[in-house]
Amino acid sequence: MERIKSITKNLSSKYLWMPLMLLATPLAAQSDGLSGYSQATAFYVVVGLLIVVALLVILLALNLLQLVKAVMKGPESEAKESVSVEEGPSWLVKTWAKWNALKPMEEEEDLIMDHDYDGIKELDNHLPPWWTALFYLSIVYAVVYILVFHVFKTSPLQEEEYEIEMALAQALKSEKEQTIIVDFDESNVPYNGDAEALADGKKFFEAQCGVCHKADGGGLAGPNLTDDYWRHGGSMTDIYRVIKDGVPNTAMIAWESKLNPVRLQNVSSYVKSLRGTNPPGALPPDGELYEEDANN
Numbered sequence: 116m117e118r119i120k121s122i123t124k125n126l127s128s129k130y131l132w133m134p135l136m137l138l139a140t141p142l143a144a145q146s147d148g149l150s151g152y153s154q155a156t157a158f159y160v161v162v163g164l165l166i167v168v169a170l171l172v173i174l175l176a177l178n179l180l181q182l183v184k185a186v187m188k189g190p191e192s193e194a195k196e197s198v199s200v201e202e203g204p205s206w207l208v209k210t211w212a213k214w215n216a217l218k219p220m221e222e223e224e225d226l227i228m229d230h231d232y233d234g235i236k237e238l239d240n241h242l243p244p245w246w247t248a249l250f251y252l253s254i255v256y257a258v259v260y261i262l263v264f265h266v267f268k269t270s271p272l273q274e275e276e277y278e279i280e281m282a283l284a285q286a287l288k289s290e291k292e293q294t295i296i297v298d299f300d301e302s303n304v305p306y307n308g309d310a311e312a313l314a315d316g317k318k319f320f321e322a323q324c325g326v327c328h329k330a331d332g333g334g335l336a337g338p339n340l341t342d343d344y345w346r347h348g349g350s351m352t353d354i355y356r357v358i359k360d361g362v363p364n365t366a367m368i369a370w371e372s373k374l375n376p377v378r379l380q381n382v383s384s385y386v387k388s389l390r391g392t393n394p395p396g397a398l399p400p401d402g403e404l405y406e407e408d409a410n411n
């Protein structure tokens with residue numbers, strides 16, 4: 116579990132805006148277990164949303180503060196206040212101008228450069244401050260990046276990250292496989308008549324096997340599975356084995372790699388349950404008569 120924890124911790128750094136990552140990774144690592152990866156992703160989405168909301172709230176608070184200030188000044192200063200509001204541009208316009216370092220139109224004369232192409236003139240505007248701020252931020256980001264990934268190596272590089280993900284997938288896979296504990300194999304698989312098992316088998320049969328055996332099992336390219344005549348035997352173990360291993364050199368492939376043992380059992384049980392259903396348009400008997408009670 117310790118290893119998986121560290122894996123989730125590392126993985127979670129993947130799509131992250133780095134400062135956020137540094138801040139949030141230890142928290143995300145607390146989410147226990149294998150589902151930690153998706154939990155972590157959800158966690159970051161929530162943190163991102165929270166930050167956006169927090170920013171909005173701060174903006175709103177600032178505006179409210181200004182309003183409160185104006186009210187606090189009292190009615191005597193109200194006239195003056197309203198005049199000054201009318202005179203100056205709004206707070207938003209001012210911030211916009213500041214962040215873009217916009218020069219008023221009247222000052223444009225000073226900015227004009229001394230060349231002139233067919234009447235087209237150029238202004239010597241500076242880079243907008245927000246742009247330079249981003250630029251400096253990217254430098255800071257790069258420094259943090261180098262420290263995190265190449266100096267202190269607290270987060271894995273791509274290749275390592277790939278290895279970690281593969282290891283995690285492997286761990287997940289083996290954990291899944293381990294949870295399927297079956298006490299049968301093709302020599303003794305029992306029929307499972309539980310409604311749940313049959314429903315599971317039916318679902319799979321109709322989706323995957325129906326193309327050849329028809330959804331009702333009446334047979335199409337593959338033989339009729341509802342009568343007492345079988346090419347490869349009609350016992351539970353026979354059916355299980357045919358589905359698992361297929362019939363070489365025919366369209367009936369081996370399904371072992373696509374079905375875990377439990378589902379294989381469910382599908383086999385479902386096929387077995389089709390006996391005697393006599394669906395309309397079923398193919399004629401094919402193979403040898405299988406006596407239900409003689410075997411199995």
Ligand code: HEC
Pocket residue numbers: 320323324325326327328336337338340344345346347348354357358362365366367368370382383386401402
């Ligand atoms: C691409 C066509 C195709 C698909 C899909 C297919 N089968 Fe078959 N199946 C066949 C053919 C053809 C045969 C006959 C093989 C032979 O000649 O012995 C067969 C035979 C069988 C038999 C043995 C029948 C007998 O008479 O002994 C069973 C049982 C069976 N299939 C079940 C399934 C199940 C369950 C699935 C889905 C998981 C499936 N089949 C999917 C074509 C298909």
